[in-house]
Amino acid sequence: xxxxxxxxxxxxFADEYLSNGYNATAAYSxxxxxATIDSARAQGCETLARPxxxxxxxxxxxxxxxxxxxxxxxxxxxxxxxxxxxxxxxIIDPETGTMIISKEELKARGLSCVIDSINRxxxxxxxxxxxxxxDRDKALAELMKxxxxxxxxxxxxxxxxxxxxxxxxxxxxxxxxxxxR
Numbered sequence: 176x177x178x179x180x181x182x183x184x185x186x187x188f189a190d191e192y193l194s195n196g197y198n199a200t201a202a203y204s205x206x207x208x209x210a211t212i213d214s215a216r217a218q219g220c221e222t223l224a225r226p227x228x229x230x231x232x233x234x235x236x237x238x239x240x241x242x243x244x245x246x247x248x249x250x251x252x253x254x255x256x257x258x259x260x261x262x263x264x265x266i267i268d269p270e271t272g273t274m275i276i277s278k279e280e281l282k283a284r285g286l287s288c289v290i291d292s293i294n295r296x297x298x299x300x301x302x303x304x305x306x307x308x309x310d311r312d313k314a315l316a317e318l319m320k321x322x323x324x325x326x327x328x329x330x331x332x333x334x335x336x337x338x339x340x341x342x343x344x345x346x347x348x349x350x351x352x353x354x355x356r
Contacts (some may be wrong), residue, residue, distance in 0.1 A: 188222055189231050199223050213336050248325055254288050255321065258314035261289045267306070274306070 181189065184206055191202035198218030204210060210218060222228055231323040266286060268275045283289050 181227055181231055185222065185225075185228060186231070188219075189228055189235070192219075192223070193232065193235055251321060252318065253285075255314050255318035257285055258289055258309040259311050259318055261309070261311070263308065266308075300304060 178203065187206045188202050191205050192199055195201050195205075199218045200212070203215040203217075203219035203222060204212070207218070219331045223232075263269075266274065266276060266281065266289070273354065276284070276286075276344065278287075283291075289309045292305055292308055294305045294307075
């Protein structure tokens with residue numbers, strides 16, 4: 176069903192409706208400053224009922240959702256990549272088992288997501304902190320599953336690769352630099 180194009184006022188109303196949190200009365204009042212509140216309430220509701228307005232709002236909502244989906248997909252992949260490919264030696268001294276970077280640096284380098292839990296155990300003599308780190312194999316398996324489900328794991332001929340997944344070990348910093356390109 177093809178709707179007639181929106182007038183300038185109708186487009187302004189619809190855009191205001193979307194930007195103000197879906198308040199038709201406020202949108203109508205803003206785009207028709209001489210309207211009374213009662214008139215804005217009635218006309219706002221009536222304007223929303225028009226097929227061309229509904230179609231415009233539906234398309235705008237779809238576009239907005241597509242942008243959010245793309246951003247969310249990218250963030251999920253980034254987190255899984257960090258969890259799958261982090262280098263524990265960048266975080267923990269292998270000889271002493273102590274953290275070698277601060278919490279702030281961990282966050283700044285995007286590595287905070289590799290720590291699943293932190294437990295503090297106090298005894299009479301000392302206080303110990305135990306860190307549980309992400310299971311890299313599990314993160315890689317989840318990443319592969321996510322990519323297959325979302326279609327991001329497709330190869331050129333359109334078939335999803337389920338047998339081969341080439342992994343190149345990179346540091347978290349190298350990965351972050353790669354993602355920013």
